[in-house]
Amino acid sequence: MKLRLPLTAIRTKMLALFVSLVTLFVLLSGFVWYRLTTSRLEREIASRLLSVAELGRTNFSVDLVDELVRSAREISPAEYGQRYTYRSALNKIENLQASSQAKAIHIFDRHLRILASTDTTLVPGYVYPLLRSYRPELEAVFAGRGQASVRFEDEEGKVYQSAFAPLFGRDPAAADAAAPSSTGDIATEASVIAALGVDLNVAYLDILGEFKRTTVTITLLGIAVAILAGLVFARTLTRPLTDLVASAQRMERGDLGAPVEVRSGDEIGYLGAAMEDMRQGILRRDKHLRTMLAGVAHEIRNPLGGIEVFATLLRDELTEDDERRQHLKKIILEVHHLKTIVNEFLVYARPRQPVPEPFSLNAVVEDLRFLLAGELAEKELDLLMDMGGEELHVYADGDQIKRALLNLTRNAIQASRRGGTVELRARRGGERVRIVVKDHGAGIAPGDLALIFDPFFTTKGSGAGLGLSIVKSIVEENEGEIAVESAPGETTAFSIALPAARGAADRFRSAGAPPGAPLAGHSAAS
Ligand SMILES: Nc1ncnc2c1ncn2[C@@H]1O[C@H](COP(=O)(O)OP(=O)(O)OP(=O)(O)O)[C@@H](O)[C@H]1O
Ligand SMILES: [Mg+2]
Structure with missing residues (x-):
C-alpha cells in the first residue's frame, strides 16, 4: 500500500503556530509601545502648550482685557480691527507665537468672539465656532484654571491639540455669568472674561506621524524576522522526522539496503x-x-x-x-x-553482485531471438526488434541484463494472443539507454500494477512469480530504473533505462572490433 503523507504538515503547523504567536506578541507589544509613547508625548506636548498659554496670559493686564472685551462687544468688527488696543494685543500674541513656535494663538471672550488671532483667516470681532469642540476645557478655563485639550483628529485626518489660559477682567457686562476668581495675584473683584488659546504646531504632529511609521516598520520587520526564524526553527526540528519518513518510504519500496540514520536524542x-x-x-x-x-x-x-x-x-x-x-x-x-x-x-535466493562492463545491447537482443525462438514459434508470434539503426552500448552486467530482458520478453510472449507481435525497442538518450518491451496482450489490471514486482506474485497457474522481482533487482543493482504502463486488454510496456557506455564504445570502435560483439574486458567509462 502506498502511503501518501502530507510531509510538510508538521512543519507547516509548527511554522503557523510560531509565526502567529510571535506576530501576536509583536503586534501587541508594538501597539502598547505606541500607545504608551504617544500618550507620554501627548502629555508633554500638552504641558508645553499650557506653559506657553500661561506665559502669554502674563502679558495681558486686567485693563487691557477689559478694554478688548468691551470694544469687541460694543463696536463693529471693522472698527474694532482698527483699534490700538487690538493692535497691541495682536502684537503681543505674535511675539509669543514667534518665540514659542505655536501654530496659532488666539484670545477670545466668553461668547467665543475672537479678540485677536495670529491666524489671519480669523477676523477679529467674529465668533470662532470651532472653539465649541473644546467645551469641557473652556468650562475649566472660564472657571479660572488653565487647561490643555487631548489630541484629536477630524474626519479629514487633521490633528488638533490646544491649551487655554484664563484672562481676567473687571468688566461687569462681560463677567455677568462668571464666578469671581480665587487666584491670589488678581484683584478679588476680577473674573475670567476671556481666554488665550495656543494651537499645536504641525512640527509636533510630524514627530507623531514619523513615530507611527517607525513603529509600523519595526513591527513589520519583527514579523518578517519571526517568519524567517520560524522557517529555520521548523526546519531544524522536523529534519529528523523528514529523514525518518524518507527511510520509511525507502523500506516501503523494498529497499532495505540503507540504514535508518536519525541522530536525535529525543x-x-x-x-x-x-x-x-x-x-x-x-x-x-x-x-x-x-x-x-x-x-x-x-x-x-x-x-x-x-x-x-x-x-x-x-x-x-x-x-x-x-x-x-x-x-x-x-x-x-x-x-x-x-x-x-x-x-x-x-x-x-542467491543474488550475485553485478560486474558492470560495456557491452553491445544489439548482440544481447539477437541472443534473445535465438533463445526464445521455440516459444515464439509455438504461439506464431513475430518479434520486432528496433534499435534505431545503430549500435547501442550499455554499461552494466551483460549476463544479468540478458536475464532481465529474457524474463520481460517471456512475459510478453506469455501475455500475447496467438499470431501477434512482441516489440523490443531501444534508443539512446543522453547518458542513458532506454529499452522498451511491449506486447499487445492481456494487459495488467490496475489493482495488480503495484504488486507485480513483489516476489511470488503471479496470476499464472504455472508461474513462480519471481521473474519481475528478479528483473527489478537486476535493473536497480545495475544503476537503472524500471517502469511499466499497461492498458488492460490492449497493451503492456515495460521500459528500463540503463547507463550508456559512450566512452567505452568509442574506444571499442577505434580499436576496430566488429560491432555487435561483446565488449567484455574494456574498462568502464560512461
Ligand atoms: N507483459 C505482461 N502482460 C500482462 N501481465 C504481465 C506481463 N508481465 C507480467 N505480468 C503479470 O505480472 C505477474 C508477475 O510476473 P512475473 O514475471 O514476476 O511472474 P510470472 O511470469 O507469473 O512467473 P515466472 O516469471 O516466475 O515464471 C504475472 O503473473 C502477470 O500477471
Ligand atoms: Mg514471468
Whole structure:
C-alpha cells in the first residue's frame, strides 16, 4: 500500500503556530509601545502648550482685557480691527507665537468672539465656532484654571491639540455669568472674561506621524524576522522526522539496503533506532528465508537433472512408433519446466553482485531471438526488434541484463494472443539507454500494477512469480530504473533505462572490433 503523507504538515503547523504567536506578541507589544509613547508625548506636548498659554496670559493686564472685551462687544468688527488696543494685543500674541513656535494663538471672550488671532483667516470681532469642540476645557478655563485639550483628529485626518489660559477682567457686562476668581495675584473683584488659546504646531504632529511609521516598520520587520526564524526553527526540528519518513518510504519500496540514520536524542531518535532494529530484523529473516529456499531448490535441482537424463536415455531406447515415447517426451518437457523454475528460485535466493562492463545491447537482443525462438514459434508470434539503426552500448552486467530482458520478453510472449507481435525497442538518450518491451496482450489490471514486482506474485497457474522481482533487482543493482504502463486488454510496456557506455564504445570502435560483439574486458567509462 502506498502511503501518501502530507510531509510538510508538521512543519507547516509548527511554522503557523510560531509565526502567529510571535506576530501576536509583536503586534501587541508594538501597539502598547505606541500607545504608551504617544500618550507620554501627548502629555508633554500638552504641558508645553499650557506653559506657553500661561506665559502669554502674563502679558495681558486686567485693563487691557477689559478694554478688548468691551470694544469687541460694543463696536463693529471693522472698527474694532482698527483699534490700538487690538493692535497691541495682536502684537503681543505674535511675539509669543514667534518665540514659542505655536501654530496659532488666539484670545477670545466668553461668547467665543475672537479678540485677536495670529491666524489671519480669523477676523477679529467674529465668533470662532470651532472653539465649541473644546467645551469641557473652556468650562475649566472660564472657571479660572488653565487647561490643555487631548489630541484629536477630524474626519479629514487633521490633528488638533490646544491649551487655554484664563484672562481676567473687571468688566461687569462681560463677567455677568462668571464666578469671581480665587487666584491670589488678581484683584478679588476680577473674573475670567476671556481666554488665550495656543494651537499645536504641525512640527509636533510630524514627530507623531514619523513615530507611527517607525513603529509600523519595526513591527513589520519583527514579523518578517519571526517568519524567517520560524522557517529555520521548523526546519531544524522536523529534519529528523523528514529523514525518518524518507527511510520509511525507502523500506516501503523494498529497499532495505540503507540504514535508518536519525541522530536525535529525543523520541524521534528512539523511533529511528527502533526502525533500524526492525530493518536489520527483516534483513536477517530475508536472508534466512533465501538460504532455506536456495537449499530446497538445490536439493530439487540435482534429482531433476537425473530424471531428465534417464528419461532422455529411455526415450532414445524406444522406437519412433512406440507410444511410450510420447509419454517420456512429456516427462522431459515438464522436468525442463521445473528446472527453469528451480533455477529462478536459485537466482532469487542467491543474488550475485553485478560486474558492470560495456557491452553491445544489439548482440544481447539477437541472443534473445535465438533463445526464445521455440516459444515464439509455438504461439506464431513475430518479434520486432528496433534499435534505431545503430549500435547501442550499455554499461552494466551483460549476463544479468540478458536475464532481465529474457524474463520481460517471456512475459510478453506469455501475455500475447496467438499470431501477434512482441516489440523490443531501444534508443539512446543522453547518458542513458532506454529499452522498451511491449506486447499487445492481456494487459495488467490496475489493482495488480503495484504488486507485480513483489516476489511470488503471479496470476499464472504455472508461474513462480519471481521473474519481475528478479528483473527489478537486476535493473536497480545495475544503476537503472524500471517502469511499466499497461492498458488492460490492449497493451503492456515495460521500459528500463540503463547507463550508456559512450566512452567505452568509442574506444571499442577505434580499436576496430566488429560491432555487435561483446565488449567484455574494456574498462568502464560512461
Ligand atoms: N507483459 C505482461 N502482460 C500482462 N501481465 C504481465 C506481463 N508481465 C507480467 N505480468 C503479470 O505480472 C505477474 C508477475 O510476473 P512475473 O514475471 O514476476 O511472474 P510470472 O511470469 O507469473 O512467473 P515466472 O516469471 O516466475 O515464471 C504475472 O503473473 C502477470 O500477471
Ligand atoms: Mg514471468
